[in-house]
Amino acid sequence: MWHTLLKVCVLVGPAFACCGNAHGRAPDMQAPGIVPKASPEQFELAFWNSIKDSTHASDYEAYLKAYPKGRFAPLAQARMARLRAPPAQGAAAQGPPAPAAKAKQAPAKPAAPASSGASPAAPPAAAAATPAVAKAGAEIRDCPACPVLVAIPAGSFTMGNNTSDPSEKPAHQVTIATPFAIGKFEVTVQQWNACVDARGCPAIAQPANTPPNAPMRDLSWDDAQQYVKWLGTASGKPYRLPTEAEWEFAARGGTATRYWWGEQMVPGKANCKDCGPPWSADRPAGVGSFAANPYGVHDTSGSLWEWVSDCWHNNFKNAPVDGSSWDQPNCRVRVIRGGSWREGAAYMVASTRFRYDASVRQWQNGFRVARSLK
Template identity: 35%
Template sequence: MVIAVALLIDWSSEGPLTRLVLGTTTLRISTNPGGANVFLDAQLVGITPLRHEARPGKTVLKLEHPFHPNYVERLQLLRGKTKVLDIALEPAFGTLEIITNPKSAQVVLDGEEVEERTPVKLLDLPTGTHDVRVFIYGREPITEKIALTPNANISRTYELARIPMGSLTIDKVPAKAAVRLIGMEKAYEPRMLLPIGSYDVEVSYPGYTSQAFRMIVRQQANTRRIRLEREYGRLNLTISPSQAVVTVRYDAGSGSRNFAYFDRMQVPTGNMMIRAKALGYRTYERNLKMTMAGLSHNIGMKKFTITPGREFRDELQGGGQGPLLKILSAGSFVMGATDGYPDERPARTVTVTQPFAIAVYELTLGEYNRFEDLGGEDRIPATNLSWGQVDGYLSWLSRETSYTYRLPSEAEWEYAARAGTKAAYYFGSDVSRLCEYENVGDQSMRTQFQKDTIAACTDGVIRLAPVGSFKPNPFGLYDMLGNVHEWVADCWHGNHEGAPSTAKARTSVCNTPGHVVRGGDWFAAPYDARVSFRNVGTKASESLGFRVVREL
């Protein structure tokens, strides 16, 4: 009787005697994620991952996890066998709302920044324990671990306390020097607010010795003056031909400037450009970098192999040809006039160091319409063009031909218009011959327009004439002094004071709005059609056109 009772008790409790006599089933259960409570027939037997010796037969498996729905499965366990279960728990989601005072705080969830700023509601967020960090510049950050259970709707409100702040300004020389707060993502800006404390600061600028220092920011306006010292290297140039004029361009601290080269010149470290010019040679340009060890460089200029006076056209990629061009050689001339208007003075000698190609005619509507269709007669000059339209055409023409097209400088224009002559007009001083060469204000124009001062001759044209309708100047260029005024590249200056002795355009400093306009037009009085006459253009006009220059 006692033995029978002992066996019954052992059987009901799955004791060792029952397992020894009848045998068991080995259960191996793992879940993703782990940590699920395992129940067999409503009795807790462990937590996954789990190995358990179970009584054979039918049983109900139940898995409970705090962040996933319950899992239930009926099992048939066989004596002496091992049953392996690898169960992926069903995903679950909840909602997390974060509110801050002040608003617009940044939220970092599990190490990644949330795109929206507070207040923000994060929908369909996977359940689990989430690391939340909330911060806004100038406030104490708050960090919390939040457990999100299935279908939960959790809301958190955070009061972000102010941090004591001070402003920081680095008064630096040169003014363009960069300031970096080492170890901080926030970029420096003058009078920026920072939490009080110590900051590592670096000030740097190309060609200067950088400075690094520690700055203590107190609860006040904090300013520190930093002057960077320049670094120099010695520049040694070997120049051929020896008569070449060499300039060195580098940042002088207040912007880039040109300096005449001299032997063993000291140049600040950093980027620099050298340019050499000599009559009959192609301009030589190189971008170089100076170091404190110095720099040696050989300048070997190539002679021009061109034929002055040759006419040609460039092929366009889209088909057809560009404007007719004529090559002009380098040379010198006297620009301006001592007896003209005040803005034509002082007369000075200008040297054109580089040959160039200039359009034989003013640009026509037919040529411009390839870029932008304005309609009109093909051989009439293109007018009513803004400065932007002129620039657009020149950029287009440069792309179409793979050569550099631009406006002539004022000096190049007058050099081309004078064509080696020295009188008021390229054909001499006899105004009565003006109608042979140019379309200006004359007796033909007076038949429809009133003007007090006009040429006494008759050119047979009332307004615009097709280009090339009159005689050319000695260089073979047409309509240089009439038909339409012509834009040139220079900004307007009220006279020739301070103008360069080369043909370079004056574009760096503009005293007034507008650009220089050269040449007369169909309405011009004879005195306003002289080669030295100049005016200012500020907007498009039906009597204003242009002609192109192509660099060789």
């Protein structure tokens, strides 16, 4: 697999990638200092603009938690009071049905407000029924501009693959002691542009006629770090990239097979050139075009290679066994996972991994976000 990758030039090592980037990209794509300076005022304004027309009191409460003395605090307090005004029972009854209809996991849905840091608006009985941590598979959305997250349970699994590429060896037991949440989808063009509009991320051109729900690509690891920093400020939550172990745990969806759906490729399960329709050589499909795995996570096989937080190591010898990020000082080569729509079925296995220079943008690379749940 490794030699095939280099031979067909689908993906390349960091040094060659930099060389190719210098010859094949416009200079401004690598120019330093292209990101406009972001200020707390700009973040606050972006947050407010994303919720100012909301009809959910929890959105205004989230704003007040992030900016208790913000410029819009009086207005947020007034709107929150109005939305929670009597008849309180009617207001409380109006909120939950929408998320319950969205996913057939009614007991799990009340956990979303608890995860977003908002105080419960429901009566004490409903609050008592809300679990401290979102049920596995429950969806969480911390702010209107935030990507939808999926709650992933704590647990143990075998990471890596002893019968595949040497970089995936040795297969080893990893225990993730606390639940976390990961993006249900890869970050989309629309979500990235919200960060651009708030002056927290650089504007990066996408191919003509790219739809808003397309996964945002041509991103470096450094770009992804700017996005999670902005998202954390806008939401008041500790967003980050998933660790490599968290990513594989979520991608496997509780399974131990080569692919999350079994040992053999099944057409229509992933976005790759050997995986069946919908597929186009020109671009990846929109997020969610293929079925979710058992944890409710989409597009971990194919679509885009996804950045994770870890520094690249040539194999898993001496890798952490607690799910933490395997980092080192001044690391400039980072891990990407999952393959892309341009690769074949061999790259769709849950253990597939590769490396890329953290500062280099590549048209098959994107990411999804994560955060801890406590």
